[in-house]
């Protein structure tokens with residue numbers, strides 16, 4: 001794919017990785033980028049960047065965006081939330097908000113924009129997932145469930161949109177240095193580096209971009225027995241009388 005020919009729409013484009021996507025798309029010569037945000041007035045001004053009001057959890061908002069941005073050929077589903085809820089005792093409201101944004105928001109966008117992409121020869125969808133789709137730990141398992149659902153969605157729409165010639169690429173990564181992770185101590189990637197890796201993969205026709213070693217390792221171990229993946233959990237069970 002020659003990305004310079006595309007007209008892109010990035011969700012959650014006002015900050016974080018979404019803003020990095022907008023900047024990198026422009027740097028690569030994309031002439032028009034719709035920077036979609038719940039509050040378009042928060043989108044940094046840039047030539048070639050068209051702020052667009054969009055809440056991915058709102059049907060009417062998504063329908064309106066698809067009518068306005070009806071020349072889109074590359075849809076970047078980046079908008080997401082992380083509430084750090086635990087599955088067993090986190091607030092159900094938080095768990096639902098993650099599913100509503102990360103899974104249903106992505107689904108809503110794909111359903112609204114699939115005809116737009118088809119009308120322009122197929123185009124491409126880039127879905128932003130997470131290593132958390134493939135691993136569990138003490139926190140964020142609710143977020144992980146929403147990203148695992150979004151991964152299945154990504155694989156499913158790739159199959160369903162193949163006939164209309166739409167390339168569907170998944171991006172997954174571990175921690176990135178954005179507001180989402182501000183309260184968490186971890187090794188964090190630069191969001192600009194992540195956006196560059198994703199667009200390199202997209203341009204090369206990759207179906208999945210694993211942006212760092214941690215993500216690649218967890219993905220590669222999916223076939224292993226959970227007892228090997230989580231040895232620390234085997235001890236209490238084995239100790240039971």
Ligand SMILES: NC(=O)c1ccc[n+]([C@@H]2O[C@H](COP(=O)([O-])OP(=O)(O)OC[C@H]3O[C@@H](n4cnc5c(N)ncnc54)[C@H](OP(=O)(O)O)[C@@H]3O)[C@@H](O)[C@H]2O)c1
Nearest residue numbers: 012016017038055056057078079080130175176178179180
């Ligand atoms: N940061 C990480 O470590 C990390 C790692 C793996 C994957 N990811 C994924 O990368 C993507 C971007 O995350 P980030 O780190 O850049 O997070 P961020 O800095 O918190 O930004 C999240 C973006 O999503 C937007 N958003 C949230 N709910 C929305 C909705 N209902 N409709 C439209 N936009 C909405 C936010 O808009 P507002 O400004 O209006 O809130 C904001 O622009 C997410 O999908 C996230 O799950 C992040």
